[in-house]
Amino acid sequence: MPAKYVGVVGAGNFGTVVANLLAEKTKVKLYTTNPAKIQNITSNRTNLGYKLHDKIEVCSSLEEIAGECETIFPIIPSSGFRSMMKEFCPHLHPYHTLIHGTKGLDVTLPVGMTIDNNDVEFNRDNVKTMSEVIRDESVVVRIGCLAGPNLAKEIYNKQPAATVVASSFDSVIKEGQRLLRSDLFQVYGNKDLIGIELTGVLKNIIALASGALEGLGYGENARAMLISRGLVEMIYLGKALGGNLQAFIGLAGVGDLVATSASKLSRNFTVGTRLAKGENIQDIILSMNEVAEGVNTVKIVKKFAEHYGFRAPITETLYKILNQEKSVEDGLTYLMKLPLNVDIDFI
Amino acid sequence: MQEKFNNKTKYKSIHLSHSEWPIFKLSKNMQAFIEKVSNDSFEKIKAIKDDDQKLIEELEKTRYREKLRVEKMPWSVDPEDDYDFWKKVKKQLVGSSGQSIDASVNSDKILKSITDRYANEIASSFKPSSHRFARRVTTFGFARLLNAAHSGRFSGLFKARHTLRDKIRVRGDIDHLRDLAKKGTIIMVPTHFSNIDSVLIGWVIQELGLPPFIYGAGLNLFNIKIFAYFMNSLGAYKVDRRKKNLIYLETLKSYSDLAIQDGCHSLFFPGGTRSRSGAIETELKRGLLGTSIQAQLANFKNDKDEKIFVVPVVLNYNFVLEAPSLIDQFLKIKGQERYYTENDEYSTSYKISKFLFKFFTKQSDISVSIGKPMDLFGNYVNDEGQSVGQNGRHIATRDYFMYNGKFVDDQQRDEEYTRNLSKRIVEEFHKNNEVLPSHLIAYVGFKLLRNKFSDLDLFNFLRLPEDELLLDFGEFTQKVEEIKTIIFELEKEGQILVSPGLYKSSAEIIEYGLDNLGIFHTKLPLIRNEQGDIETQSLSLLYFYHNRLRGYNFEEYAS
Numbered sequence: 001m002p003a004k005y006v007g008v009v010g011a012g013n014f015g016t017v018v019a020n021l022l023a024e025k026t027k028v029k030l031y032t033t034n035p036a037k038i039q040n041i042t043s044n045r046t047n048l049g050y051k052l053h054d055k056i057e058v059c060s061s062l063e064e065i066a067g068e069c070e071t072i073f074p075i076i077p078s079s080g081f082r083s084m085m086k087e088f089c090p091h092l093h094p095y096h097t098l099i100h101g102t103k104g105l106d107v108t109l110p111v112g113m114t115i116d117n118n119d120v121e122f123n124r125d126n127v128k129t130m131s132e133v134i135r136d137e138s139v140v141v142r143i144g145c146l147a148g149p150n151l152a153k154e155i156y157n158k159q160p161a162a163t164v165v166a167s168s169f170d171s172v173i174k175e176g177q178r179l180l181r182s183d184l185f186q187v188y189g190n191k192d193l194i195g196i197e198l199t200g201v202l203k204n205i206i207a208l209a210s211g212a213l214e215g216l217g218y219g220e221n222a223r224a225m226l227i228s229r230g231l232v233e234m235i236y237l238g239k240a241l242g243g244n245l246q247a248f249i250g251l252a253g254v255g256d257l258v259a260t261s262a263s264k265l266s267r268n269f270t271v272g273t274r275l276a277k278g279e280n281i282q283d284i285i286l287s288m289n290e291v292a293e294g295v296n297t298v299k300i301v302k303k304f305a306e307h308y309g310f311r312a313p314i315t316e317t318l319y320k321i322l323n324q325e326k327s328v329e330d331g332l333t334y335l336m337k338l339p340l341n342v343d344i345d346f347i
Numbered sequence: 348m349q350e351k352f353n354n355k356t357k358y359k360s361i362h363l364s365h366s367e368w369p370i371f372k373l374s375k376n377m378q379a380f381i382e383k384v385s386n387d388s389f390e391k392i393k394a395i396k397d398d399d400q401k402l403i404e405e406l407e408k409t410r411y412r413e414k415l416r417v418e419k420m421p422w423s424v425d426p427e428d429d430y431d432f433w434k435k436v437k438k439q440l441v442g443s444s445g446q447s448i449d450a451s452v453n454s455d456k457i458l459k460s461i462t463d464r465y466a467n468e469i470a471s472s473f474k475p476s477s478h479r480f481a482r483r484v485t486t487f488g489f490a491r492l493l494n495a496a497h498s499g500r501f502s503g504l505f506k507a508r509h510t511l512r513d514k515i516r517v518r519g520d521i522d523h524l525r526d527l528a529k530k531g532t533i534i535m536v537p538t539h540f541s542n543i544d545s546v547l548i549g550w551v552i553q554e555l556g557l558p559p560f561i562y563g564a565g566l567n568l569f570n571i572k573i574f575a576y577f578m579n580s581l582g583a584y585k586v587d588r589r590k591k592n593l594i595y596l597e598t599l600k601s602y603s604d605l606a607i608q609d610g611c612h613s614l615f616f617p618g619g620t621r622s623r624s625g626a627i628e629t630e631l632k633r634g635l636l637g638t639s640i641q642a643q644l645a646n647f648k649n650d651k652d653e654k655i656f657v658v659p660v661v662l663n664y665n666f667v668l669e670a671p672s673l674i675d676q677f678l679k680i681k682g683q684e685r686y687y688t689e690n691d692e693y694s695t696s697y698k699i700s701k702f703l704f705k706f707f708t709k710q711s712d713i714s715v716s717i718g719k720p721m722d723l724f725g726n727y728v729n730d731e732g733q734s735v736g737q738n739g740r741h742i743a744t745r746d747y748f749m750y751n752g753k754f755v756d757d758q759q760r761d762e763e764y765t766r767n768l769s770k771r772i773v774e775e776f777h778k779n780n781e782v783l784p785s786h787l788i789a790y791v792g793f794k795l796l797r798n799k800f801s802d803l804d805l806f807n808f809l810r811l812p813e814d815e816l817l818l819d820f821g822e823f824t825q826k827v828e829e830i831k832t833i834i835f836e837l838e839k840e841g842q843i844l845v846s847p848g849l850y851k852s853s854a855e856i857i858e859y860g861l862d863n864l865g866i867f868h869t870k871l872p873l874i875r876n877e878q879g880d881i882e883t884q885s886l887s888l889l890y891f892y893h894n895r896l897r898g899y900n901f902e903e904y905a906s
Contacts, residue, residue: 070751089737094724094746139736141724141747141767168766170759171750 005029006179007069009062009084010076011037012290013152014101016047018073020156022179023053029068033060050156066091071099071175073146074130077291078104081130085137092138099144099165099176100130103200104293105300115299122303124241129197144172145193147200147252149259151266155185162186164252166196188251195247198238203257204268204294205301205315206230210261211272212321212328226314227261233314237301240308268294275321276328298322313338358556361525368558369532369610370582374473380605385466388601389459392594402454403440409461409592410436416589424569432464458594465598471561471584515547518781518844519717521555523730524658527720528557530732531653532610534639535560536772537660538627539616541667548614548660551715561606562614563599563635582611600638607642607655617772623677625670625891627661627776629898631769633762640723640761640768647745648754654732654744657768659718659775663846665785666865667891674891678809712863716779716844723747724764725771777898781844782834784856785864786895791826792818792873792881793893809886818881828853833901843899865892 004027008019011032019030030052032038041047041058059065065072066088076084081102092098106128113120128136131143144167155161165176165187173189181187190196209230213222234257235248247253260266264273271292274284285295302319305312317335320326326334365371373380396402413433417425426432439457527533537548545564552560563586569575584602587595607613615635618628643655667673719727722744726734734742747764748754796816800808831853837843848859865872870885872892883889 090740094742094744095749137737139726139740139742141764168763171757 005057005068007031007059007065007072009065009072009074009088011041011047011058012075012077013048013050014150015073015075016050016052017150017152017155018075018101018146018180019056020050020053021182021185022073023055024182025179026055028053028056029059029065030056031059031062031065062088063091066093066096070095071097071179073099073101074134075101075146078102078106078130078293079291079296082106082133082137085133089138092140094139094141096140097142097144097172097175098134098138098140099146099167099172100134101146102130102293103147103197103204104291105129105201105297106133107300115296120303121307122300123307127241127300127304129194129201129241131193131197142169142172143167143193144169144176145197145200146176147196147256148188149251149256151259151263153265158184160184160186162188162251162255164188164190164196164250166190166193166247166252168193190247190250190252192244192247194241195238195243196252198241198243199234199247199250199253200256201293201297202234202237202301203230203253203260204292204297205318206234206257207260207266207268208272208275208292208294208298208318209314211266211269211274212276212318213272213332214269215273215276216328216332223261227257230261230314231257233312236310237305237312237315240310241304267292271295281322281324295322356521358521358525358554360556360558361529362558365558369612370473370559370561373561373606373609373611374471377470377472380609381463381466381470384469384598384601384605385459385462387605388462388466388594388598391597391601392458392462393455395593395597399454402458405593406436406440406454406457406461409594410440412592413590420589422567422570424566424575426468436461461594462598465590465595466602468587469584469599469602471582473559473561473582514713515551516712516714517551517554517717518714519779520719521717524717524720525556526730527656527728527732528612532607532642532655533557533560533612533720534607534655534657535612535614535660536617536636536657537614538662538776539618539621540625540662540664541621541669543668544616544621544662545614547662547713547715551660552614558612560612560614562616563603596634600634600641603635604638604641604645607639608645608649608651610653613639617769621669621673623673624894625667625674625677626894626897627773627780629773631772633765633769636769636772637761637765640764643723643744644748644754644756644761647748654728655723656720656728656732657723657772658720659772659779661716661718661776661779661781663714663716663781663783663786665712665783665863666867668867670865670888670891671868671870671885674887677891678806678887712783712846712848714781714783714846716781718775718779721771721775723768725768778842779844780895781846782849782896783846783863784848784851784860786892787827787831787834787849788857788860789864789872789889789892790896791823791830792883793889795823795826796883796886796889809890811886813883813886816883816886817876820875820879820881823881824853824857827857830901831856837899837901 006022006026007029008015008022009031011019011030011034015030019028022028030041037047038058038060041052045052074081074084081104107115107122108126108128109115109117109120131145134140134143144165146163146165148161148163150161150163162185163180165173165180166189167173167176168191173191177187177189206226210223210226213226231248231254234253235245238248239245260269263269267288267290271281271284271288271294275281281295285292298315298318299322301312302315305315313335317326317331321328321331362368392405393402396405410433414437417429417433421429436457439453524533535548535552537544545562559582561582561584564578564583566585566587566589568578569585586599603613617631617636619632622628639655639657646653646655722728722734722742724734724744724747726736726742728734734744736742745754795818797808800811803811831849834843834845834849838845849856851859861873861875865888868885868888870888871883872885872889873881873883876882
């Protein structure tokens with residue numbers, strides 16, 4: 001007997017929109033524990049300003065989600081992902097399929113340390129992608145991820161868009177395509193799960209930088225320069241973290257990079273813009289209602305690159321800007337003076 | 348933490364009589380089993396080559412390759428009618444390539460005749476009576492050799508004071524393994540360094556009171572009559588590495604799959620061949636391994652709850668007799684294994700006995716580490732055979748094959764499971780690798796020398812004249828001490844095992860290590876010269892033995 005529902009864990013912007021997409025094909029359980037959201041969904045059938053599809057039911061029990069759904073889309077910030085999985089674990093079985101939509105990294109830190117601590121070292125043992133967190137914390141093996149240029153508002157407004165479902169299992173890709181594909185939403189498959197996860201994660205760094213250029217008032221030449229050099233940096237970092245080149249030049253790589261590096265709808269882009277306008281990073285974070293993954297990603301990836309001894313100039317510069325060691329202008333001047341003049345040297 | 352060693356316990360057979368052995372039951376109905384294998388592979392090939400044109404192409408290809416094999420690489424073990432058989436296939440194929448209506452009937456018939464032939468070739472001719480005899484001979488023979496070795500005199504052959512047990516340490520949770528062998532089917536997957544491995548594993552299996560395991564032995568070994576006799580009687584089926592065609596490989600997989608379904612414990616060397624580099628295998632062959640997953644799915648579908656357990660085993664030697672030729676091949680053929688045809692170092696019975704004698708006379712310390720049994724998805728299992736996941740939760744393994752509450756066939760999924768399983772086996776190999784003093788000093792010796800020439804690439808480094816390579820004894824001792832400390836930290840974390848010999852002082856470790864490292868070789872990997880410094884007589888051998896400890900995180904401390 002087919003499972004009755006498909007689950008979405010996390011009722012943020014993207015989670016809500018994905019739930020709406022899914023609801024066109026099947027009944028959906030949308031998980032959130034936020035009382036205000038539950039209240040709003042129950043009484044107004046809206047969440048974060050999005051009108052919810054009739055087939056969506058709100059639900060605040062992970063046990064119920066696991067019991068009623070075989071396929072589940074966890075879409076929550078990376079910082080809460082591992083603890084959510086720990087809570088989820090007792091209810092999950094090897095027949096479950098988890099396709100996540102979280103574009104961030106998980107770090108395991110020694111007790112009492114934070115990500116900002118100078119002594120913290122990041123290497124491939126303590127930096128994990130979300131699929132690796134799922135494997136660590138549960139018996140689920142059918143794991144996939146969603147990545148691509150998917151600005152929530154545009155999808156909600158039924159503008160044409162496409163996404164990538166990545167998994168090492170063909171059956172997971174097929175399941176994702178079956179559930180998500182529509183006349184306005186194209187779904188591509190990719191077998192390089194880690195690579196696709198990393199493109200989604202790393203492009204946030206470039207989106208931040210692109211927002212900063214916008215904030216300084218620069219135009220398209222500057223943006224194009226950043227996007228193409230940013231892509232090169234992403235590829236270097238991505239390979240070091242275990243992804244393949246191919247993932248980065250597809251829809252989830254270049255595609256997502258172009259979308260987020262030019263859009264005011266992107267959170268990371270917005271953070272960059274406001275930084276360039278002279279706002280303080282703490283104030284920016286506090287004023288946003290959702291997490292901009294890029295900020296933490298910059299911190300993690302900078303130390304990661306340091307550990308393995310290679311240069312990631314854009315990431316390093318952003319790190320200094322976030323740490324208020326450099327202004328955005330100085331950062332840009334620094335990057336322009338770098339004596340790197342080989343265009344492409346990774347193929 | 349030093350775990351218990353099981354040398355003193357005598358293990359009774361887990362079965363009361365050999366008639367309860369799965370392998371015995373199988374061999375009693377061998378003809379029926381062969382027929383089943385042939386039919387099963389027939390169906391599988393028909394599913395892969397799903398129209399007649401494709402099938403005929405495959406048959407053509409197979410015939411052509413087999414013709415080449417018969418002409419270019421004949422072995423004495425090959426059936427006499429090999430040439431005629433493939434000639435007949437050619438004739439039949441000419442008939443079927445025309446547009447005749449019966450084409451499909453004909454190609455089916457040809458395919459069936461080939462799977463029949465292959466299934467018969469692969470089948471073992473296990474006989475309990477000759478098994479008993481062979482077993483007695485091996486145990487008795489080994490013990491005799493051992494005594495001769497111990498006294499250093501040929502007359503020692505007639506004394507029986509020492510047993511193999513004094514020489515071979517078996518470590519790991521034996522009772523757990525024995526429990527599981529009663530509840531399900533065991534797939535034992537050992538590391539592979541030496542031709543002696545299969546004999547050693549056979550002995551271990553018997554010592555632990557387990558019934559004989561079936562395993563695929565290279566057909567080349569059956570060229571030798573005496574070996575053929577023992578192999579057959581020990582439950583070996585034949586794997587012909589010359590035949591790489593689809594039909595043969597599918598038949599071979601069917602054989603393994605169906606035997607596992609019948610509950611026959613099996614032995615795979617998942618590395619495929621002996622490790623040429625001396626390193627623990629990191630890439631496993633997934634063909635036969637995958638048959639265990641097929642068998643598990645078939646069991647579940649047939650309402651049989653018997654589970655299949657994978658038990659990684661690591662064999663730890665102070666020296667590998669074949670090391671010089673292995674490392675030579677490794678360096679020559681790096682990355683081009685498929686163009687390499689195995690040459691036989693053990694082509695006559697005389698050479699084998701010489702080999703065995705040397706093995707037992709020279710070998711000082713052998714340990715066999717039996718790893719924790721896992722299910723086919725890499726989860727550890729408890730004494731009841733239940734798979735245990737995070738937080739001690741029990742996992743229903745059948746769920747791995749379910750979709751929407753039903754069993755689903757999905758070849759790609761199962762390949763992915765096999766890939767994951769092989770990754771887990773490699774992890775367990777590393778965790779169960781026991782560091783002997785000789786391994787430690789080989790590792791340190793090589794690293795220190797390599798560091799002195801870090802500007803050279805490996806191959807240029809290995810070509811340096813040995814007499815220029817000297818290590819100061821003090822520097823050497825200090826590095827041994829350093830790496831030893833790290834190894835003990837790893838051991839605490841469960842990442843590696845250490846031998847009792849490593850609990851001694853660094854000076855003793857070095858002395859013992861030098862006395863044992865590759866001692867049989869004419870050129871020694873490491874020696875202490877008259878000035879008291881450390882030097883090597885063979886850099887490539889030192890490289891070989893050093894490789895054993897590669898792939899752990901102390902790599903960075905050593906450079």
